[in-house]
Amino acid sequence: MPIDMQSYKTVRQLYLKEHRSIRYIAKILHMSRKTVRKYCKGGALPDVRNESGRPSPLRDSVEPEIIRLLEENKNLPHKQQLNATDIWKYLVSEKGIAIGHSTVLQFVRELRNKTPEIFIELSHEPGETIQFDWGDMTAVISGIKTVVSVFCAALPFSGYILGFAYPNKKMLSFLDGHIKTFEQLQAVSRRCVYDNLRTAVKNGSGKNAEKQEEFIRMEAHYGFEPVFCNIASGWEKSSVENAVAIIRRIAFTPMPHVESFAKLQEHITNRCLQYARTHIIKGRQNTIWELFQEERPNMMPLPEVALDTGFTATALVHHDLTVHHQGIKYSVPKTLAGKEVTLRISPFHISIYYHGELAYKHDRPLKKQEHQYVLDHYLDILERKPRAINQAKVLKQGIMPKECSEFLRLCREQDAKQQLVEILLLGREVEKEKLLWAISQANNTKTPSLNLVRMFLDIKESPGNIDDLVVAHKGLEIYDSLILKGGDGHGNVTQ
Numbered sequence: 001m002p003i004d005m006q007s008y009k010t011v012r013q014l015y016l017k018e019h020r021s022i023r024y025i026a027k028i029l030h031m032s033r034k035t036v037r038k039y040c041k042g043g044a045l046p047d048v049r050n051e052s053g054r055p056s057p058l059r060d061s062v063e064p065e066i067i068r069l070l071e072e073n074k075n076l077p078h079k080q081q082l083n084a085t086d087i088w089k090y091l092v093s094e095k096g097i098a099i100g101h102s103t104v105l106q107f108v109r110e111l112r113n114k115t116p117e118i119f120i121e122l123s124h125e126p127g128e129t130i131q132f133d134w135g136d137m138t139a140v141i142s143g144i145k146t147v148v149s150v151f152c153a154a155l156p157f158s159g160y161i162l163g164f165a166y167p168n169k170k171m172l173s174f175l176d177g178h179i180k181t182f183e184q185l186q187a188v189s190r191r192c193v194y195d196n197l198r199t200a201v202k203n204g205s206g207k208n209a210e211k212q213e214e215f216i217r218m219e220a221h222y223g224f225e226p227v228f229c230n231i232a233s234g235w236e237k238s239s240v241e242n243a244v245a246i247i248r249r250i251a252f253t254p255m256p257h258v259e260s261f262a263k264l265q266e267h268i269t270n271r272c273l274q275y276a277r278t279h280i281i282k283g284r285q286n287t288i289w290e291l292f293q294e295e296r297p298n299m300m301p302l303p304e305v306a307l308d309t310g311f312t313a314t315a316l317v318h319h320d321l322t323v324h325h326q327g328i329k330y331s332v333p334k335t336l337a338g339k340e341v342t343l344r345i346s347p348f349h350i351s352i353y354y355h356g357e358l359a360y361k362h363d364r365p366l367k368k369q370e371h372q373y374v375l376d377h378y379l380d381i382l383e384r385k386p387r388a389i390n391q392a393k394v395l396k397q398g399i400m401p402k403e404c405s406e407f408l409r410l411c412r413e414q415d416a417k418q419q420l421v422e423i424l425l426l427g428r429e430v431e432k433e434k435l436l437w438a439i440s441q442a443n444n445t446k447t448p449s450l451n452l453v454r455m456f457l458d459i460k461e462s463p464g465n466i467d468d469l470v471v472a473h474k475g476l477e478i479y480d481s482l483i484l485k486g487g488d489g490h491g492n493v494t495q
Helices: 005-016 022-029 033-039 057-073 084-093 101-114 171-185 213-222 234-251 261-278 288-298 375-384 393-397 402-410 416-428 432-444 450-461 477-485
Strands: 129-141 144-155 160-166 191-194 201-203 225-228 311-316 322-325 328-331 340-345 349-354 357-363
Touching (some): 005 022, 005 033, 057 084, 057 101, 129 160, 129 171, 129 234, 144 171, 144 234, 144 261, 160 234, 213 225, 234 261, 261 288, 311 322, 328 357, 375 393, 402 432, 416 450, 432 450
Antiparallel strands (some): 129 144, 311 340
16 A cells, blocks of 8 residues: 555664564554565655556456547537446456456546547637627526526627527527627627537538538528537637526626516626626737727628528418417417418417418417417407306407506406406597596596596597696785785875
8 A cells, every 4th residue: 555755764664774574563553564665675655656557457458448439439429428337347247358447447546547539729800700608697587586597699709799699599599699699799600610509510520510501591691600519628619608597697697576578688788788897807008899899890791681591381260269289379360260371380479470461479478388368369358258257268268458457456446357348449439648647647546447437538538638727817916015014905106
């Protein structure tokens, strides 16, 4: 067993100066005689490893197979690569080699250390490269703690970073993230560098990557050259990996509380811009923003027309006035019942067209099974079927102006839902803004009702609206005379 230098010194002194026996030294120092025999004559130092160089028949038989497996690992996806334990199991079960687990672990460790991966420091020209990657971060959106996918971009030359928040990492979000990046930069880099993302790559990796059709379309329109990293070679896109960490720190720590994805995006953009204007990268003279201004003229211009990345699909309008997409129901106006419509799908919206005309544009919900029923689409039906009003799902879960949902919360009448339907039917005769104003005024009383809304509409429509009253003031000179000289109240001065 190895010993420390102080013990080695004691062994040497007892043996050389006091001429003690190996047995004696071993006894008093609580060592084995084999260890004392190894060090007493100075034939070995405890801090020097003895490389005997003697061949190991077992190692000679398994080393070529281990090297082959390690080489194959380099071309496999990270989650499919074999670790040392997997290699040991393969040698024992598939090759029938009787070898210990710890022995294989040692061989694998030594072989990996023997041929470590060599990294080459990269230098980027201005406007040459943008690196892209995804990062998962958490925000509170409309009161719901939500994990969002942030599409991150980094320009290695200047250090400029951007981030775009999406509900997922699917193809629509991936393509939209590129377009938002190029539009915010007002330019396109000559090369775009990626990990082997499934949204960009069908099969293979690195220079052997087979690209997705939608990605090829975007690449052609914007004119950049895509570059895909080799597997487990994060250093090839280290700038964007740093950007993911920076955006997480400057925009998501502490966790932001926002009303919508649009507000979250505004928050991320402002934080990235502030970071660029104030931060100087170690070893450089200028801020990131100043370097970006130097870099942008070297980039390629945007195409004249932005790429439309939305997907289209056809759908049948069901008898409940909804179309279905990915398990979510989206309502449409009643005139489209039973008809086939076209859905135009983007990361945050679904637009419904009929014969080329936009029928309605929905926001896509954050949660699954959060159906999008628009109350306006069902008013005529509710008017004809008043007995269905109290149980109507559209009045319980439907999308309506906040003034309407507040009316339902505050109204103390038993037929509050019926009253709300009648109020909204007034919208056939009254402008929407005036109607919502009247509902808001009724809500301010804390006991709103249909009659109160009608009253406020009458006030708004009345020619004698209090807002239009003009008070004519009489001259006050006569009162000045009275104060100075006295008077009888009719303008006659008295002594």
